[in-house]
Amino acid sequence: MSAATFKGGIHPFEGKDLSKDLPTRVVLPKGDLVYPMSQHIGAPAKPVVAVGDRVLVGQRIGEANGFVSANICSSVSGKVKAIEKRLMVSGAMGEAVVIENDGEYTPVEGMGKERDYTKLTKEEIRQYVKDAGIVGMGGAGFPTHIKLTPKDENAIDYVLVNGAECEPYLTSDYRMMLEEPEKIVGGLKVILRLFDKAKGLICIEDNKPEAIEKLNSLVKGEERVEVKVLKTKYPQGAERQVIYAATGRSINSSMLPADAGCIVNNVDTVISIYMAVCKSTPLIRRIVTVTGEAVKTPQNFNVKTGTNYAELIEEAGGYISEPAKIVSGGPMMGMALFDINVPVTKTSSALLCLTKDGVAEQEPTACIRCGRCVEACPSKLVPQKMLEYAEKFDDEGFQRLYGMECYECGSCTYVCPARRRLTQAFKQTRRSILDSRRKK
Amino acid sequence: MSNLLNVSASPHVRSQVTTRTIMRDVAIALLPAAAFGVFNFGMKALITIVTCVAASVLSEYIYEKLLGKPITTSDYSAVVTGLLLAMNLPSSAPVWMSLIGSVFAIIVVKQLFGGLGQNFMNPALAARCFLLISFTGRMTDFAVDGMTGPTPLAALKAGESVDVAKMFLGTTQGTIGETSAVFLLIGAAYLFVRKVISFRIPCAYLAAFAVFALIFGGRGFDMNYLAAQLFGGGLMLGAFFMATDYVTSPITPMGQIVFGVVLGILTGIFRIFGGSAEGVSYAIIFSNLLVPLIEKVTIPTPFGIRKETGHAK
Numbered sequence: 001m002s003a004a005t006f007k008g009g010i011h012p013f014e015g016k017d018l019s020k021d022l023p024t025r026v027v028l029p030k031g032d033l034v035y036p037m038s039q040h041i042g043a044p045a046k047p048v049v050a051v052g053d054r055v056l057v058g059q060r061i062g063e064a065n066g067f068v069s070a071n072i073c074s075s076v077s078g079k080v081k082a083i084e085k086r087l088m089v090s091g092a093m094g095e096a097v098v099i100e101n102d103g104e105y106t107p108v109e110g111m112g113k114e115r116d117y118t119k120l121t122k123e124e125i126r127q128y129v130k131d132a133g134i135v136g137m138g139g140a141g142f143p144t145h146i147k148l149t150p151k152d153e154n155a156i157d158y159v160l161v162n163g164a165e166c167e168p169y170l171t172s173d174y175r176m177m178l179e180e181p182e183k184i185v186g187g188l189k190v191i192l193r194l195f196d197k198a199k200g201l202i203c204i205e206d207n208k209p210e211a212i213e214k215l216n217s218l219v220k221g222e223e224r225v226e227v228k229v230l231k232t233k234y235p236q237g238a239e240r241q242v243i244y245a246a247t248g249r250s251i252n253s254s255m256l257p258a259d260a261g262c263i264v265n266n267v268d269t270v271i272s273i274y275m276a277v278c279k280s281t282p283l284i285r286r287i288v289t290v291t292g293e294a295v296k297t298p299q300n301f302n303v304k305t306g307t308n309y310a311e312l313i314e315e316a317g318g319y320i321s322e323p324a325k326i327v328s329g330g331p332m333m334g335m336a337l338f339d340i341n342v343p344v345t346k347t348s349s350a351l352l353c354l355t356k357d358g359v360a361e362q363e364p365t366a367c368i369r370c371g372r373c374v375e376a377c378p379s380k381l382v383p384q385k386m387l388e389y390a391e392k393f394d395d396e397g398f399q400r401l402y403g404m405e406c407y408e409c410g411s412c413t414y415v416c417p418a419r420r421r422l423t424q425a426f427k428q429t430r431r432s433i434l435d436s437r438r439k440k
Numbered sequence: 441m442s443n444l445l446n447v448s449a450s451p452h453v454r455s456q457v458t459t460r461t462i463m464r465d466v467a468i469a470l471l472p473a474a475a476f477g478v479f480n481f482g483m484k485a486l487i488t489i490v491t492c493v494a495a496s497v498l499s500e501y502i503y504e505k506l507l508g509k510p511i512t513t514s515d516y517s518a519v520v521t522g523l524l525l526a527m528n529l530p531s532s533a534p535v536w537m538s539l540i541g542s543v544f545a546i547i548v549v550k551q552l553f554g555g556l557g558q559n560f561m562n563p564a565l566a567a568r569c570f571l572l573i574s575f576t577g578r579m580t581d582f583a584v585d586g587m588t589g590p591t592p593l594a595a596l597k598a599g600e601s602v603d604v605a606k607m608f609l610g611t612t613q614g615t616i617g618e619t620s621a622v623f624l625l626i627g628a629a630y631l632f633v634r635k636v637i638s639f640r641i642p643c644a645y646l647a648a649f650a651v652f653a654l655i656f657g658g659r660g661f662d663m664n665y666l667a668a669q670l671f672g673g674g675l676m677l678g679a680f681f682m683a684t685d686y687v688t689s690p691i692t693p694m695g696q697i698v699f700g701v702v703l704g705i706l707t708g709i710f711r712i713f714g715g716s717a718e719g720v721s722y723a724i725i726f727s728n729l730l731v732p733l734i735e736k737v738t739i740p741t742p743f744g745i746r747k748e749t750g751h752a753k
């Protein structure tokens with residue numbers, strides 16, 4: 001049987017060989033730890049500590065503020081040094097709690113305690129996930145406890161673990177599938193306890209045969225869990241694409257996966273759920289791929305949230321050549337940094353140091369109507385025409401072409417031989433449309 | 441270490457394929473058939489080819505220079521236009537005709553409409569049609585080794601028998617680049633492998649035309665006739681190299697199939713019911729005009745959207 005997939009998409013240079021074979025290494029922070037209160041979609045958390053307070057590992061320092069929000073816990077023990085605005089990955093300044101690490105890593109009481117999830121009620125499981133401050137770690141940062149509380153839990157047929165990891169260069173999910181597969185299966189089983197009728201699918205792209213083999217051997221005999229092999233293609237790991245490939249169901253921008261009977265979580269999120277529920281450990285670490293042609297030893301690090309990105313570059317041996325561009329996340333959807341002195345958050349997946357900036361080098365030229373963007377678009381849109389409207393600031397026309405179904409995957413820009421900046425224009429147009437909708 | 445880097449919106453990587461590499465591939469793909477044209481028709485063909493390419497590139501350069509526009513001659517698109525035009529001319533075409541055709545193609549059809557990507561007719565073909573209308577006699581003066589005679593298609597239309605093997609190889613009469621099906625197919629194969637063109641337009645075109653010819657050709661299920669129709673005239677050159685011109689064909693996958701079918705039917709009508717034996721050029725030019733319409737009705741339904749209601753599934 002051939003691997004499942006979707007229509008459209010692209011095959012960019014993978015770049016995964018750089019970092020995929022070295023084992024993940026734990027990195028201890030050297031400087032102060034910075035915890036932005038906004039590491040998720042929704043309202044920023046509210047600091048619940050004061051300057052001068054002593055905090056312990058796992059202690060809550062920011063509390064969910066409103067329905068869509070998430071808690072934030074300290075990853076070190078030490079003293080609260082400041083609560084102030086700090087530069088974040090997005091380039092904006094945001095409120096953050098700054099903690100001076102005492103280097104002792106004294107945990108809060110009860111942290112690490114074993115729990116048997118089969119003895120917990122569904123409410124307790126959701127509460128533990130919420131307490132741990134877990135958010136979607138695939139990039140979006142949507143609070144996980146909300147995801148795990150759909151309107152009708154009996155309508156959920158599938159719980160998907162998204163291990164596609166389709167972004168080039170990124171290997172953190174891959175390393176976790178090799179190194180901590182038991183936690184992935186464990187976390188999935190915890191989620192399945194919430195949805196009595198659902199089947200668990202671990203979705204992996206076929207360029208990761210070792211991970212597939214490992215997880216396959218682990219789920220042997222598990223009645224409710226199966227490994228689903230997906231074709232290697234970008235953006236196979238996008239939520240809509242992974243659901244379609246694994247279940248044949250399709251959702252659009254105004255639907256949630258739950259509307260198609262699916263719950264989707266990324267690999268690291270599932271591990272965090274396992275740690276929160278079974279090991280009483282909140283989300284205080286992140287696996288980060290530090291990679292790119294400009295760093296000496298590309299590899300994955302197990303990093304405490306709040307650590308400065310600049311420390312990770314040092315850990316990877318520094319630069320071997322001048323980086324032209326540094327990206328937080330993957331090359332397709334990641335964010336370019338103008339200053340790497342920003343903290344690792346729950347949604348940081350990678351620090352990519354490119355020696356070549358393929359974008360700045362090439363100026364857009366005339367569209368030759370080649371249709372490549374149309375064929376690449378996983379949302380089956382017509383980017384070429386959307387751009388015409390976006391450039392005229394015609395929001396109406398843009399929406400008539402279903403421009404709001406675009407999720408900014410970057411495939412169209414990647415393939416465009418005329419180097420037109422399609423995704424970039426769509427980002428702006430979509431933002432302005434969303435803003436004006438909000439104002440209404 | 442601050443303010444050190446380029447910041448721009450994602451994506452941060454680009455494919456290796458650019459307008460320039462695509463156009464270069466098209467030019468390369470045309471070379472086998474063009475070289476065969478020189479072999480078949482001699483030095484005069486070579487002179488026509490060189491004249492057309494040089495004149496096309498130069499017209500583009502001068503026009504852009506005079507208007508203070510960015511010079512785009514390095515994108516190879518003018519080379520492709522010149523090459524295609526030459527391949528659509530008879531080897532007997534005098535140099536002045538090559539010049540007029542090239543200038544017309546680049547200045548009138550391409551640049552006056554806004555340059556690359558804006559023209560709605562294929563420049564080389566539009567120039568060919570312009571020359572055909574203006575200088576019919578010279579444009580249909582075909583000669584092999586100094587002997588004039590009918591093209592295989594004209595012979596076929598007159599009810600004479602033709603040698604299909606010769607037509608496949610290309611040692612027949614016609615324009616410089618259209619006679620050799622085999623060398624055109626080699627070039628087309630290269631374009632498929634390089635993913636420059638897809639099967640949609642040429643296959644829909646050839647299939648629709650074949651069906652049309654079988655039904656209306658009046659020869660029943662005569663495979664020899666069908667092969668002669670397919671290999672004859674400008675069909676191979678048109679189907680693989682001119683109908684597939686990005687600028688003047690639909691960008692939607694469904695639209696490309698519709699476009700191919702329309703081309704097949706039109707070519708059939710022109711060839712079988714028309715006054716002349718040939719019809720590919722006019723069929724393509726005419727279909728070019730239909731592209732906006734075809735695109736409009738073949739916009740794909742976005743992922744996760746149900747067409748009838750426009751709402752979620």
Ligand code: SF4
Pocket residue numbers: 376377378379380381383405406407408409410411412413422423426
């Ligand atoms: S960025 Fe948007 S329009 Fe472009 S391919 Fe991705 S979904 Fe389609």
Ligand code: SF4
Pocket residue numbers: 366367368369370371372373374383384412415416417418419420691
């Ligand atoms: S990929 Fe670029 S050149 Fe091709 S149709 Fe789309 S916008 Fe135009």
